[in-house]
Amino acid sequence: MMHQTVLCGSATVSDGRDVHLRLDGLTKRYGESVAVAALDLAVPKGELVALLGPSGCGKTTTLRMVAGLIKPTNGRIVVGSNDITIMPTYRRDMGLVFQSYALFPHMSVAKNVAFGLEMRSVPKPEIERRVKEALGMVRLEALAERKPRELSGGQQQRVALARALVIRPSILLLDEPLSNLDAKLRDEMRNEIRDIQQSLGITAVFVTHDQVEALSMCDKVVVMQGGKLEQVGTPVDVYEHPASPFVASFVGRTNRLKGTAQGDGSVTIGAMKVLVPGRPGGKVEIMVRPHRMKLVEEGSVEDVAGQEVNRLAGHLKRVTFVGDLLQYSVDVGGAEIVVEAASDHGRGFRIVGTPVAVLWRVEDTMVFGRGA
Amino acid sequence: MMTITVPTAPTVSRPALGRTGTAAALLLPIALINAIGFILPVLNLLRMSFNEALAGGGVRETFTLANWTGLFGDSFYVELIINSITVSLSITIATLIVSYPIALYLHRSTGRWRTFLTVLVISPLLTSAVVRTYGWIALLADQGPIVSAIAALGIAPPRLMFNTTGVIIGLTEILMPYMILSLLAGFGRLDPRVEEAAMSLGAPPAKTFWRVILPLTLPGIALGCLLCFVLAVSSFITPKLLGGGRIFLLATEIYDQAIVTLNWPLAATLSMLVLIIFGAALAAYARVLRAIE
Numbered sequence A: 001m002m003h004q005t006v007l008c009g010s011a012t013v014s015d016g017r018d019v020h021l022r023l024d025g026l027t028k029r030y031g032e033s034v035a036v037a038a039l040d041l042a043v044p045k046g047e048l049v050a051l052l053g054p055s056g057c058g059k060t061t062t063l064r065m066v067a068g069l070i071k072p073t074n075g076r077i078v079v080g081s082n083d084i085t086i087m088p089t090y091r092r093d094m095g096l097v098f099q100s101y102a103l104f105p106h107m108s109v110a111k112n113v114a115f116g117l118e119m120r121s122v123p124k125p126e127i128e129r130r131v132k133e134a135l136g137m138v139r140l141e142a143l144a145e146r147k148p149r150e151l152s153g154g155q156q157q158r159v160a161l162a163r164a165l166v167i168r169p170s171i172l173l174l175d176e177p178l179s180n181l182d183a184k185l186r187d188e189m190r191n192e193i194r195d196i197q198q199s200l201g202i203t204a205v206f207v208t209h210d211q212v213e214a215l216s217m218c219d220k221v222v223v224m225q226g227g228k229l230e231q232v233g234t235p236v237d238v239y240e241h242p243a244s245p246f247v248a249s250f251v252g253r254t255n256r257l258k259g260t261a262q263g264d265g266s267v268t269i270g271a272m273k274v275l276v277p278g279r280p281g282g283k284v285e286i287m288v289r290p291h292r293m294k295l296v297e298e299g300s301v302e303d304v305a306g307q308e309v310n311r312l313a314g315h316l317k318r319v320t321f322v323g324d325l326l327q328y329s330v331d332v333g334g335a336e337i338v339v340e341a342a343s344d345h346g347r348g349f350r351i352v353g354t355p356v357a358v359l360w361r362v363e364d365t366m367v368f369g370r371g372a
Numbered sequence B: 001m002m003t004i005t006v007p008t009a010p011t012v013s014r015p016a017l018g019r020t021g022t023a024a025a026l027l028l029p030i031a032l033i034n035a036i037g038f039i040l041p042v043l044n045l046l047r048m049s050f051n052e053a054l055a056g057g058g059v060r061e062t063f064t065l066a067n068w069t070g071l072f073g074d075s076f077y078v079e080l081i082i083n084s085i086t087v088s089l090s091i092t093i094a095t096l097i098v099s100y101p102i103a104l105y106l107h108r109s110t111g112r113w114r115t116f117l118t119v120l121v122i123s124p125l126l127t128s129a130v131v132r133t134y135g136w137i138a139l140l141a142d143q144g145p146i147v148s149a150i151a152a153l154g155i156a157p158p159r160l161m162f163n164t165t166g167v168i169i170g171l172t173e174i175l176m177p178y179m180i181l182s183l184l185a186g187f188g189r190l191d192p193r194v195e196e197a198a199m200s201l202g203a204p205p206a207k208t209f210w211r212v213i214l215p216l217t218l219p220g221i222a223l224g225c226l227l228c229f230v231l232a233v234s235s236f237i238t239p240k241l242l243g244g245g246r247i248f249l250l251a252t253e254i255y256d257q258a259i260v261t262l263n264w265p266l267a268a269t270l271s272m273l274v275l276i277i278f279g280a281a282l283a284a285y286a287r288v289l290r291a292i293e
Helices: A059-067 A109-119 A124-137 A153-165 A183-200 A211-217 A235-240 A245-250 B016-048 B066-073 B075-108 B111-126 B129-140 B145-152 B164-185 B192-200 B205-234 B237-242 B250-260 B264-292
Strands: A019-030 A033-044 A048-052 A074-079 A094-097 A171-175 A203-208 A220-225 A228-233 A255-262 A266-269 A272-275 A281-288 A294-297 A309-321 A325-332 A335-342 A355-361 A366-369
Touching (some): A033 A228, A048 A211, A059 A203, A094 A153, A109 A153, A124 A153, A153 B192, A183 A211, A220 A235, A228 A245, A255 A335, A266 A281, A309 A335, B016 B264, B066 B075, B066 B264, B075 B111, B075 B205, B111 B164, B164 B205, B205 B250, B205 B264, B250 B264
Antiparallel strands (some): A019 A033, A019 A074, A220 A228, A255 A266, A281 A366, A294 A355, A309 A355
């Protein structure tokens, strides 16, 4: 059986980089159910790739197969030019970081970090030097003699990162490493992991269900659903040009309206009519990002600099203040559309029931067919 | 998004005195039972160990160290004590070795299978040790299936009964459920992710076991060993039957002195000695726990 290997993303980004990790038709079945279905993926050297998807999409199963913790039902895992599909975990030379940190509770921080080096029979003075260096990298030299339970969640995860990196693994695997941390810490760790990954130039696979993590940290985003790839691309690709309605709605917020395309560049949605790019036909779903839309007073004349715009009239249903944003829910002919606007000191439309109009540029409209 | 502060319900705080009073009232029944059924008899035994034994089973109320000095001066008793401790330690170690893999497997199994296996492990406790010991006698007898099978292989048949080997085999099996349950209770710190982390860092299965799994299961091992050692030292029926009267251990000797020879002061002294051994075992357990943290 031939598998066409899909190179991660566009050639411009991965140009000149060798493929470091390749998955060929990787499959995992549990009885009748398929966790991962014939996955093909190539990760270029030095890239940080996110496996993004809802729980149960097969992203963690894929990572665990790469780590050797789960035996694939079918397919191959290749690192460089070596087929490692059946190689045991302890010989794979991969750094693994878990959501639950998984530090050795009976060992000090320094001992945790030293473990991988001891397994490799590195001479003692070198172990000491490299442990110090690795703890320095995550700014934890001062806590070397502490036990894991005396550390905060963020500190524990930094120890786990140091422990995984000190062995200079060929590939770093991160399984939802930020999910147990609170929001502020998560932002910090995100930057920290990205900076370290970049400075070491290490190939890394990052499993997450959080689109913000995937978009902000990674070179490539692999969107998965139901054990299959939905889209592989740069964060900008995946966000701006989603390949499917699933990707559009999973990555970033979106408004979805179902209608019928007329084949002339317009789509009717109930009694409303909107213009779309191209000339699609048949039943379609159109999607528009909330922040691409603009809310204006009903009847106002808005100049959108000669661009083709859609304009739907409705009335304000709800206003939600989120600090930096105002989210407006607008009732447009029975459908609810969410519009986001930068919050200017909380000023904006506030009175529920106000007649308003929603504007957006035709080119910002995404159209997906809905089958026959 | 709007955040609304929800006022917390005022907590009803009961007066501290009332709570202590409730605790005392709840503890009173067990304290009474323990005082009457355990502490008083032990004190009585302690007193009797300093009394003088008279021929024909009489006890004279005096204060003499004769029982204690006689015990440590008699090579039979010194050997008996050493033998009891070594046999009990052997039983404990044998029980640990055969129970550990079972407990580890049970710990890792899930759902109905786990429930089924747990019931299977506990089920021997539903039969009395006497019945199980007779079962072992049938199995280990000179003409029994095990000895015959070994003989059929052309190996000189060993004696498996009426000696220390028989006692160790029988008690090991009888104590296994206690060991397995203790191990399981102490396996809480064992997280499969931690084992996976060790493997990802290059530790082969054997190294993962010695460096990660074993240290993390030490609390369970300590608890199981304490419990089995104590039960082995105090076990009486199995050594009596499987030892065939030729194996002299503390528990069997206490029985003989109290019931056969009617030397109650000596039986009391031996009983106190067993208590001292238990105390030492408990102290050792506490030390091990502290070392593990």
